[in-house]
Amino acid sequence: MGLLERYHASPHRQKINNVLMVAGFLSLSVPLLAEGVQFILRFRRRTDDKTVTRRAPSKxxxxxxxxxxxxxxxxxxxxxxxxxxxxxxxxxxxxxxxxxxxxxxxxxxxxxxxxxxxxxxxxxxxxxxxxxxxxxxxxxxxxxxxxxxxxxxxxxxxxxxxxxxxxxxxxxxxxxxxxxxxxxxxxxxxxxxxxxxxxxxxxxxxxxxxxxxxxxxxxxxxxxxxxxxxxxxxxxxxxxxxxxxxxxxxxxxxxxxxxxxxxxxxxETGDIEEGGCGGGENFGRRRFK
Structure with a gap:
């Protein structure tokens, strides 16, 4: 009996499918996760070097x-x-x-x-x-x-x-x-x-x-x-x-x-709200962009 026939005849076919799905997911997600970690590390290095570009202040x-x-x-x-x-x-x-x-x-x-x-x-x-x-x-x-x-x-x-x-x-x-x-x-x-x-x-x-x-x-x-x-x-x-x-x-x-x-x-080196007058921690919390 060939491999494919043995797979279809197996009473554990659903478990095999689950294992294959997990393996496929990991084969895709692990590289993406690694790339994400590398991005975060690069971003932190730029932040430490104070080279992160910020938006221009309000005018x-x-x-x-x-x-x-x-x-x-x-x-x-x-x-x-x-x-x-x-x-x-x-x-x-x-x-x-x-x-x-x-x-x-x-x-x-x-x-x-x-x-x-x-x-x-x-x-x-x-x-x-x-x-x-x-x-x-x-x-x-x-x-x-x-x-x-x-x-x-x-x-x-x-x-x-x-x-x-x-x-x-x-x-x-x-x-x-x-x-x-x-x-x-x-x-x-x-x-x-x-x-x-x-x-x-x-x-x-x-x-x-x-x-x-x-x-x-x-x-x-x-x-x-x-x-x-x-x-x-x-x-x-x-x-x-x-x-x-x-x-x-x-x-x-x-x-x-x-x-x-x-x-x-x-x-300012950070973002500034265009709309709003400040005036306290809770003043004007909602803004219209």
């Missing part, structure tokens, strides 16, 4: 310019853009998302909008995040230190909602927290509404979308300020001076922050 500094109605955001954004460019930075400006939606016919449902209001704000924040990431992608492509100015940020939405509706929005966004959204930005510049401290300059004439009375604007301003208060780098700029002085303060805050950020980034 994007994200700033939110926020505040109540008629606070000077539009004028400030133009001034900040020019000042940052003059300082040698590339500058991008993310436009205000609520205005884009309303200009397209998507009307704000109002505080009593219920599910429609939640859906509106969820869509708004989703668009906000997508726009921010698109601008960041463009900034990365330049390879240059870039300041991205945001005409309001995602946390502003909380100021226009009841707390229960804000929680519903966060839940619909996949269980994000206010902290998660705030940590997308390095700095928040809050410009106080002219209705608080400079009432003679409060006007509705320069913005067709503005309908708030001076009293309502002060309330909204405080709500926005409170919504962002958990951010460790929120700076409040009031109306103690004339508007030129207000612009100068905002410009100084942004340029000092950007200079510090890029100076520290250039000294």
């Amino acid at each position: 994007i500094y994200r700033v939110v310019v926020s505040g109540g109605p008629c606070s000077g955001k539009t004028s400030s954004l133009t001034h900040l853009r020019d000042a940052c460019m003059h300082a040698g930075y590339e500058v991008l400006v993310v436009p205000e998302v609520p205005t884009l939606l309303m200009q397209g016919g998507a009307l704000y449902p109002g505080l009593d909008g219920g599910p429609r209001l939640v859906a509106f704000e969820v869509a708004l924040i989703q668009l906000q995040i997508q726009m921010e990431e698109s601008f960041a992608m463009i900034a990365r492509s330049t390879g240059q230190p870039t300041v991205i100015l945001h005409d309001r940020g995602s946390v502003d939405v909380a100021a226009y909602l009841m707390p229960s509706d804000w929680l519903a929005v966060l839940s619909a966004l996949g269980g994000l927290s206010t902290l998660d959204l705030a940590s997308r930005y390095h700095q928040v510049v809050h410009l106080v509404t002219a209705a608080d401290g400079a009432p003679s300059f409060y006007t509705l004439s320069n913005n067709a979308s503005r309908t708030e009375s001076a009293k309502d604007s002060r309330v909204i301003d405080r709500r926005i300020k409170s919504a962002w208060s958990l951010h460790p780098h929120q700076v409040i700029i009031g109306n103690e001076t004339d508007f030129a002085g207000k612009l100068a303060k905002a410009t100084d805050v942004v340029l000092v922050g950007a200079h510090k950020f890029f100076s520290e980034a250039s000294k």
